[in-house]
Amino acid sequence: MEVIRLDEVSLWRRTQEEFSYDLKKTLLSVIEGKYRQPAKKLVLDKIDLVVERGEKIGIIGANGSGKSTLLKIISGILKQSSGTVRVRGQIAPLIELGAGFDAEISVMDNILLYGVLLGFSRSEMRERTQSILDFAELQDYALVPVKGLSSGMVARLGFAIATDIQPDILILDEVLSVGDESFKNKCKQRIDKFWDDNATVLVVSHDLRFVQQSCVRGIWLDKGKILFMGGADETVDCYLEALKKI
Numbered sequence: 001m002e003v004i005r006l007d008e009v010s011l012w013r014r015t016q017e018e019f020s021y022d023l024k025k026t027l028l029s030v031i032e033g034k035y036r037q038p039a040k041k042l043v044l045d046k047i048d049l050v051v052e053r054g055e056k057i058g059i060i061g062a063n064g065s066g067k068s069t070l071l072k073i074i075s076g077i078l079k080q081s082s083g084t085v086r087v088r089g090q091i092a093p094l095i096e097l098g099a100g101f102d103a104e105i106s107v108m109d110n111i112l113l114y115g116v117l118l119g120f121s122r123s124e125m126r127e128r129t130q131s132i133l134d135f136a137e138l139q140d141y142a143l144v145p146v147k148g149l150s151s152g153m154v155a156r157l158g159f160a161i162a163t164d165i166q167p168d169i170l171i172l173d174e175v176l177s178v179g180d181e182s183f184k185n186k187c188k189q190r191i192d193k194f195w196d197d198n199a200t201v202l203v204v205s206h207d208l209r210f211v212q213q214s215c216v217r218g219i220w221l222d223k224g225k226i227l228f229m230g231g232a233d234e235t236v237d238c239y240l241e242a243l244k245k246i
Contacts (some may be wrong), residue, residue, distance in 0.1 A: 003200050004051035009083035013046040043069050045224040056201045058211030058232055060239055062223035067204040071095055071171050089168030103147035110146055114161050128164055138162035162189050170194050172203040208236045
């Protein structure tokens with residue numbers, strides 16, 4: 001059964017030049033007759049993708065190829081410029097850990113908020129709070145505002161929440177770099193459990209050996225396009241062969 005389908009999905013995003021345009025500069029350029037529409041960049045270009053339930057897919061490619069953007073489109077964090085995205089099941093996106101937290105409220109309240117945003121009830125998240133705090137090793141920080149945590153603590157909290165809820169679809173973007181070696185091992189053990197059940201996993205990784213060993217299918221993205229999609233070993237081999245020619 002398919003759980004993710006992308007048909008002709010493209011995304012145009014504003015360049016840094018457009019972000020830096022302020023109202024004053026725009027008005028002056030209009031008055032002087034020098035105004036021009038700030039450029040946009042095509043980040044994803046007509047992506048077609050079907051993911052079946054339980055598949056483990058590794059996404060590889062150079063920095064800036066659109067890998068993280070693709071995950072954000074699937075997760076609903078970004079909206080595509082054109083094309084259609086269909087997702088069936090509950091997603092836990094481990095992309096920018098802690099990006100959705102409110103810095104002014106406590107760790108405990110953020111657990112409830114984060115869980116509700118992922119589609120869970122407040123009562124269910126209250127039941128999960130202690131296990132999340134224990135895994136994130138933040139038992140003594142339950143009532144501390146998130147702004148009082150280090151960036152590493154925030155990342156641990158985000159990881160603990162997203163993986164505690166046991167989603168249908170797990171989205172991973174280089175998240176095994178969280179925390180010290182002890183916590184990294186704990187994260188890896190938890191993620192390994194997703195490989196042993198029916199969860200669908202999409203992972204972006206520069207660790208090509210990990211993709212070959214842990215994924216069944218691979219996707220090679222380059223400049224917003226899928227250059228190759230097939231078995232994980234075959235995908236990595238094609239990617240490495242192309243790098244030799246550069």
